[in-house]
Amino acid sequence: MTLEELSKQLKELISTYDTGWLLGDLSGLMHAGGNHTAADQLGKLSSPQRQLYYLAGLLMTSDPRNGTDNMYDPDKWDEIVNLLNKIEQAYAAMFFPKDEVVDDHWQKVRKVAMPSFLDYFNQGPLNFEEQIINWVKDLYAPLDGIVIKETGLQTADFLQFYANVDALHQKNFQGVGLNGTPRANWRDYAKVQMVNTAPEPLKAMMDDTMEPVFYYMADHGIIDRFYANELVSPELPIEKVETILNLLSAERKQSDFLYYTAMKPGNPLYEKPIANLGDGMYQIFEVKQVIHAIESLLEKTCSKTKADTTALVARKGNLLEDRIEELFKALLKRDYKIFRGYYVDGCEQDLLILWKNYAFIIEAKGYNLREPLRDPDKAFVRIKDDFRGCIGYGYDQCRRVESKFLAAQLLDICDNKGNVLETIDTSEFEDNAFSVVVNLKTFGQVQIDLSSLLEIPDESSYPWAVKLDDLETFILTLLARGKGPKEFLNFLRMRETLHDKLICNDELQVCGAFLTGTINQKLIDSKEVIMTTPDHGNIFDQQYRKGIGFRDEKYLIEKKSGRWLFW
Structure with a gap:
């Protein structure tokens, strides 16, 4: 199969999932990879971070009417992993000989081009969040005249937005722990409905504090869903929250995005890492990508004129x-x-x-x-x-x-x-x-x-x-x-x-x-x-x-x- 055929098959396979559920599941897998867990799902992936991002991008650019699945299927996951790795191999094959003379120059060209190409597209940003936060603050705050003129906001507003997103995310994560306190109406954020089928003696041993844990295990995205008002703080009123959400969020919408190396159109989650799920609910795919998206947005904002x-x-x-x-x-x-x-x-x-x-x-x-x-x-x-x-x-x-x-x-x-x-x-x-x-x-x-x-x-x-x-x-x-x-x-x-x-x-x-x-x-x-x-x-x-x-x-x-x- 060609690279295009493999990519189309994968997109069709991934399109059957519910948007919020799969984004949460993929996000959970990315964190698991960082903690060296979930080897059963990640062990066969060649570039887990980028491949999971690619899957999420395919999902966000597929027909939302197909998205109903909200349960992990090991056989389907094996098929997805197989296609991901075949796609990766197809990209690597572009650098192999094709009826051409393999001389010193040919080898030098591939020695430079192949790792540069694969590193560029396979590797996410390798830094700590404080580094990018401090860089954005120190670089763009002195240019607030430009930022305000173009967006109506200042650099501090974007940084406060990120701080509020991260704080909510951490609070929600702590809340689904065994000793945590989940937010009010937390079940309203779930994409699954749990039914306790345990034997009665075991049910009697369970208390209400365990229920959020079970929901989280079945639906990792529950900690990343929110409404705009949850990001409001004394420094960031609802009007500013909504303005930034309009700049950094996108709905699931069918488009021609197919290749993970594509740039026009590219993976929408890099520039808009927040999914608009409808009815006022949003979901973060990866929290750290929000600050990277803010940096990208501010750079474009400050580069519109000579x-x-x-x-x-x-x-x-x-x-x-x-x-x-x-x-x-x-x-x-x-x-x-x-x-x-x-x-x-x-x-x-x-x-x-x-x-x-x-x-x-x-x-x-x-x-x-x-x-x-x-x-x-x-x-x-x-x-x-x-x-x-x-x-x-x-x-x-x-x-x-x-x-x-x-x-x-x-x-x-x-x-x-x-x-x-x-x-x-x-x-x-x-x-x-x-x-x-x-x-x-x-x-x-x-x-x-x-x-x-x-x-x-x-x-x-x-x-x-x-x-x-x-x-x-x-x-x-x-x-x-x-x-x-x-x-x-x-x-x-x-x-x-x-x-x-x-x-x-x-x-x-x-x-x-x-x-x-x-x-x-x-x-x-x-x-x-x-x-x-x-x-x-x-x-x-x-x-x-x-x-x-x-x-x-x-x-x-x-x-x-x-x-x-x-x-």
Whole structure:
């Protein structure tokens, strides 16, 4: 069967489900995957997060008149999983030989295009919610003049909406626990009707507190359904709630969406993650996607004119540099000197941080990635161009300064008029200069192992190319575990030697493997290929559950109490 035939068959199969029930069931499975449970349903999926999102997207773009099923059927689920994996295999097959010469160039193209394509479409946002909340607050609040003009709301309203959604979700989850207190009229939110068929002696042992648990087990979406008035707070009146719901919600409606790589039309749940179930009831598919949808909405709102776009890009670049500077100050604590927006040989540089006899040459790149194309040869050209414009350009800037350190030359730090602000004797830093390129969106495998696309001089080492969120998570985890600059420097030295042998699509897997000792220099020196796995990054989730140190970290008191479960 062709990719189109497989996709149509899957959409027809999924279309028979009730909207609210299946969204809740799929959402429950996504959380179960994060907790390494539900292996019977998720164990055979190749990319559970994206595949479950794809199913939900197919449901939301199918004929709502067909949707009546509200019960799990293991045989039907096996059929769904089989189709999902065949579709995944069909996408991968696009990169296999088709009556063509397989030479070095062919292999290089596929080595870059295949992981980039699959990572882009298979991997959801990999960050913690505080990171995106703080980014949205700091980036868009100063641009509220634009936001208010276009939406009638300010950035704080959108953030309050998300806070209210998350609080309601957590309250509802706690409410269906054995010792919880469910909301009033909680049965009105259910998509199933439970009948207690237990023997009479067993019925006598059950009390009313167990009924919400049973309903939740049969209908996970019961905790995610709500009416607009439930999101009202002193800071967010009903009028604003309804305005935001109009922007972030959609009804189930038949459309041509068929492929999970489709963008026009794409999966509606990415931009509108709230389902309008009718009669005033709504349902969240995934709570965290709401804040991502808010970020996407605000970016589009602030990019409608050339003047607005210019203001947004400038603000984004400054904020990225602010974040990097804050993180290195927290890590190094004292005895550092920072040069920002300085000039070397008449060219502008972003950040140079000197600490003791170490130098960190840092370039910040807020480059937006374009979606990879299906055709491998065309995809390779686009990926290579984007890579050169972001990481390649950032490395060239780093290299300009790094070369001074390698040659032990005097380094003149100048302002934009060529005035020398300070002269640095680089010979004092020995071989302790590290180049770091920090971007906002990762290129995946080709960024984590730079050997595919980045050419460096023989005497140089590869830079560390890292996404801002990963840099923040790694540094804060180091600090939370009582570690500091020494461990960070050890990581940078080790990280330079991993290129040309690393298979990985998430930088935090590398960072986590370093922290746990799973990857060390002895292993690197003895292996030709090193492959990371998702569990290598578990150390960051573990730390997050204890408190990681994000600004305005949510539920920090509850985390430290050890008495709360979070959903």
